[in-house]
Amino acid sequence: MPFSLLKYGLNKDYPFEQNADLPVPTKLKASYDVIIIGGGGHGVAIAYYLAKYHGITNVAILEKGYLGGGNTARNTAVIRSNYMTPEGVKFYSESVNMFKNLSNEFDFNIMYSQRGQLTLAHTDAAIRGFRQRAEVSKHFGGRTELIGPQEIKELVPTLNMNPGHLPVLGGLWHMDGATARHDAVAWGYAKGATQRGVELHQLTEVLDVIVENNKVTGVKTNKGIVKCGCAVQAVAGHSSLLAAKAGFKLPIVSYPLQAMVTQPVKPFLDQMVSSSALHCYVQQTSRGEIVFGGGSDPYPLYNSRSTLELKESLLSSAIEMFPFMANLRLLRQWGGVTDMTSDYSPIMGLSPVDNYYMDAGWGTWGFKATPICGKTMADLIASGGKVPELIKPFAMDRFKEFRQVNEMGATAASH
Amino acid sequence: MKIMICPLNGARNISEFVYGGEVITMPDPNNCSNDEWADYVFFSDNGIGIVCEWWLHAATSFWFIAERHTATDEIIRTYKASDIFKDRVEFALKHSEAKS
Numbered sequence: 001m002p003f004s005l006l007k008y009g010l011n012k013d014y015p016f017e018q019n020a021d022l023p024v025p026t027k028l029k030a031s032y033d034v035i036i037i038g039g040g041g042h043g044v045a046i047a048y049y050l051a052k053y054h055g056i057t058n059v060a061i062l063e064k065g066y067l068g069g070g071n072t073a074r075n076t077a078v079i080r081s082n083y084m085t086p087e088g089v090k091f092y093s094e095s096v097n098m099f100k101n102l103s104n105e106f107d108f109n110i111m112y113s114q115r116g117q118l119t120l121a122h123t124d125a126a127i128r129g130f131r132q133r134a135e136v137s138k139h140f141g142g143r144t145e146l147i148g149p150q151e152i153k154e155l156v157p158t159l160n161m162n163p164g165h166l167p168v169l170g171g172l173w174h175m176d177g178a179t180a181r182h183d184a185v186a187w188g189y190a191k192g193a194t195q196r197g198v199e200l201h202q203l204t205e206v207l208d209v210i211v212e213n214n215k216v217t218g219v220k221t222n223k224g225i226v227k228c229g230c231a232v233q234a235v236a237g238h239s240s241l242l243a244a245k246a247g248f249k250l251p252i253v254s255y256p257l258q259a260m261v262t263q264p265v266k267p268f269l270d271q272m273v274s275s276s277a278l279h280c281y282v283q284q285t286s287r288g289e290i291v292f293g294g295g296s297d298p299y300p301l302y303n304s305r306s307t308l309e310l311k312e313s314l315l316s317s318a319i320e321m322f323p324f325m326a327n328l329r330l331l332r333q334w335g336g337v338t339d340m341t342s343d344y345s346p347i348m349g350l351s352p353v354d355n356y357y358m359d360a361g362w363g364t365w366g367f368k369a370t371p372i373c374g375k376t377m378a379d380l381i382a383s384g385g386k387v388p389e390l391i392k393p394f395a396m397d398r399f400k401e402f403r404q405v406n407e408m409g410a411t412a413a414s415h
Numbered sequence: 416m417k418i419m420i421c422p423l424n425g426a427r428n429i430s431e432f433v434y435g436g437e438v439i440t441m442p443d444p445n446n447c448s449n450d451e452w453a454d455y456v457f458f459s460d461n462g463i464g465i466v467c468e469w470w471l472h473a474a475t476s477f478w479f480i481a482e483r484h485t486a487t488d489e490i491i492r493t494y495k496a497s498d499i500f501k502d503r504v505e506f507a508l509k510h511s512e513a514k515s
Contacts, residue, residue, distance in 0.1 A: 309429075
């Protein structure tokens with residue numbers, strides 16, 4: 001019996017370890033150079049790269065709940081770059097490359113595992129789209145190929161080649177596809193950032209954004225008013241609500257997305273397999289559980305509740321793809337709120353308010369962009385508003401100029 | 416099963432309906448600026464509260480309006496679009512304008 005546990009049990013204060021990965025929180029200061037609203041993967045990654053590459057450490061991350069407790073913990077942890085547009089592929093490829101070295105960089109295991117991602121085509125139109133995506137990917141140094149039914153059978157022998165009476169005609173085989181533990185990514189960045197002097201304030205909710213002469217000067221929190229030189233919002237699932245406090249509208253509509261996981265079984269599936277026609281993606285975790293998710297709900301809602309309809313359609317699609325899954329038991333089900341833009345690309349860069357930067361519109365593609373988004377947003381903030389080339393196409397102005405970056409066809413499960 | 420009341424067909428399963436976006440005022444397509452049009456097409460309040468939305472009963476192609484809470488998902492009421500939209504919107508340029 002560890003007596004130290006008993007000691008903690010009788011103590012009314014939460015015990016903080018001496019050499020914990022995260023330092024004991026301190027009181028909010030009156031002012032910071034940079035305030036990052038949102039302590040998910042993106043927020044802590046921005047803080048980490050600000051501290052590491054730019055030496056900017058007078059930074060506070062304000063998180064209304066807990067570190068990585070929002071959509072960072074709710075996504076299905078897929079890392080891939082097989083998008084459609086050159087802008088998208090260039091951006092996500094950088095992210096895929098950065099993920100490979102994160103465990104070393106953090107000295108903390110993010111359980112990165114490169115397994116390859118396979119998207120199934122059931123129509124001629126999908127094959128044509130895949131051919132284009134494979135070429136764009138190869139052009140930018142990615143490893144993506146269009147493969148036929150025979151190769152798919154050899155790659156994934158357990159797959160039903162005629163799911164839902166939609167014969168598999170081919171597949172987009174993306175060898176760079178990988179997975180990692182999403183919580184660990186947030187923890188690793190938070191550890192690296194706080195060790196360099198960044199402050200992480202959990203249970204600190206931003207109630208209002210203070211804007212004077214169209215310039216952000218501070219935020220009002222549940223722990224008082226904090227002044228800042230500049231602020232960045234990284235609050236996936238609540239982007240429009242926070243932007244409204246700063247005084248502007250976003251080209252975003254928020255939909256729930258539901259996912260679920262079965263009991264663990266023996267390893268049978270290396271690859272991550274998705275079908276855009278069946279609206280389903282399936283992968284096996286390193287623990288053996290099968291995670292599967294689908295498209296967003298059919299109508300917008302700020303609620304992570306589960307619905308019987310989605311559960312039924314997701315389960316039937318997953319069973320069509322891997323029929324033996326019918327014998328498995330469902331372990332957990334959850335939902336998250338996804339901020340969908342109409343072109344299925346994120347919004348990064350400047351906002352209508354000076355010194356207030358956007359990291360929003362991450363719909364169902366936020367986790368895979370965590371490292372590169374953190375790095376480029378840190379470059380943007382450190383330069384005082386000079387937008388890096390890589391994220392210029394994702395400016396919010398693209399909607400006013402009708403220059404969208406259309407990635408609708410490149411989601412793993414169409415929405 | 417979640418139920419929605421269609422003004423034409425009565426109570427039906429929500430899976431029979433298709434969401435059609437928030438009811439917002441359309442600027443005059445022939446005279447508005449690009450910014451106004453972009454704002455109308457892409458930008459949204461996307462807030463929490465009761466909103467007025469277009470819904471379609473897919474089986475009968477019947478469009479109507481529903482008032483729904485965007486956090487609780489409670490459908491407050493549904494009614495025919497003709498209750499608030501009385502006039503026809505002309506998208507095509509009028510003959511005299513097209514010529515000039």
